[in-house]
Amino acid sequence: MLAVTAKSLSRDDPMSGWSLGEYREPKPPEGWTTVKVRAASLNHHDVWTLRGVGIDEGRLPIVLGCDAAGIDEDGNEVIVHSVISSEGWVGDDTLDPRRSLLSEVYDGTFAELVAVPRRNLIPKPPAISFEEAACLPTAWLTAYRMLFTNSGVKPGGTVLVQGAGGGVATALIILGAATGYRVWVTGRTEEKRARAMELGADNAFEPGARLPERVDAVLESVGAATWSHSLKSLKPGGTVVICGATSGGDPPADLTRTFFLQLHIVGSMMGSRDELVALARLCEVSGVRPLIDRVLPLAEAREGFEAMIRGDVFGKVVLELP
Numbered sequence: 001m002l003a004v005t006a007k008s009l010s011r012d013d014p015m016s017g018w019s020l021g022e023y024r025e026p027k028p029p030e031g032w033t034t035v036k037v038r039a040a041s042l043n044h045h046d047v048w049t050l051r052g053v054g055i056d057e058g059r060l061p062i063v064l065g066c067d068a069a070g071i072d073e074d075g076n077e078v079i080v081h082s083v084i085s086s087e088g089w090v091g092d093d094t095l096d097p098r099r100s101l102l103s104e105v106y107d108g109t110f111a112e113l114v115a116v117p118r119r120n121l122i123p124k125p126p127a128i129s130f131e132e133a134a135c136l137p138t139a140w141l142t143a144y145r146m147l148f149t150n151s152g153v154k155p156g157g158t159v160l161v162q163g164a165g166g167g168v169a170t171a172l173i174i175l176g177a178a179t180g181y182r183v184w185v186t187g188r189t190e191e192k193r194a195r196a197m198e199l200g201a202d203n204a205f206e207p208g209a210r211l212p213e214r215v216d217a218v219l220e221s222v223g224a225a226t227w228s229h230s231l232k233s234l235k236p237g238g239t240v241v242i243c244g245a246t247s248g249g250d251p252p253a254d255l256t257r258t259f260f261l262q263l264h265i266v267g268s269m270m271g272s273r274d275e276l277v278a279l280a281r282l283c284e285v286s287g288v289r290p291l292i293d294r295v296l297p298l299a300e301a302r303e304g305f306e307a308m309i310r311g312d313v314f315g316k317v318v319l320e321l322p
């Protein structure tokens, strides 16, 4: 079958280990099943993998891709939950210390077929297209958990999203605006800030800008480049929810500000199967849909990776399969 794989890892030249070609078909073990992938979406995770973050050479070659929507062995339209918990784990999959995401230990979704545990499939609502559904399991699920589970802020509150055009950032803007939050955004270009406003942001600022007032929560995926601004932007008792550190992971801690203003720092990883079901239902009943930057055939996936590495995306890059 055709698949996009990582064949080698390079921190500075991630595309050097990227490969498109024939790959063995999956043989699902007991309790697993095979999904015919109809659409998959790119995440920064796929770039991290090629850079050697969270994986070592011993796992290679491995099929890239965390997200997929497709058809299961019984002909049902399904969405794949990417968090693979260990055998016998009960409860929130993200809290299993032995959990992995597809493409970390097991082959991922950028292929004609992907093998997953049966419990990792959820029904795809018919109103949501395969392309839209393929955006939900990582970026959108992460945004859902950050905003609704981990920020502690209710509709009516003000949240700051660091970064405008990324998969997680656009999900946060759309979900927040659709559910009654006042969403402020920072974006690196005038064009991205304008597009964030079109998505429903209440205001958009240059990175590091002084805000008109402090916010209830900051939703972080950028890391070192924005962390200090995130802490400075919070009200006393406010919360920064962080799911990633695209620009680097070792920012100054600002410990004095953190204790003096009683700030909360909350890490956020993906979301549970139940949260993915709730997110799919939210999209179904509200009409909210993921923003898709471009849809590419699997054979042209390289273009999507290169755009993401350049930071030249606004929304999700989706790969489609016949």
Ligand SMILES: NC(=O)c1ccc[n+]([C@@H]2O[C@H](COP(=O)([O-])OP(=O)(O)OC[C@H]3O[C@@H](n4cnc5c(N)ncnc54)[C@H](OP(=O)(O)O)[C@@H]3O)[C@@H](O)[C@H]2O)c1
Pocket: 042, 043, 044, 045, 048, 138, 139, 142, 162, 163, 164, 165, 166, 167, 168, 169, 186, 187, 188, 189, 192, 221, 222, 225, 242, 243, 244, 245, 246, 247, 268, 269, 270, 271, 308, 311, 313
């Ligand atoms: N913990 C989890 O479960 C989880 C889940 C999903 C993602 N993540 C992490 O979250 C991060 C974002 O993921 P994604 O898939 O949304 O990535 P993406 O689509 O590539 O988006 C990158 C985002 O970073 C922003 N950014 C701002 N300043 C930046 C800088 N100096 N350097 C690089 N980027 C900068 C961009 O903002 P502009 O629009 O202004 O350019 C954009 O919003 C990644 O690090 C990813 O690994 C974690």
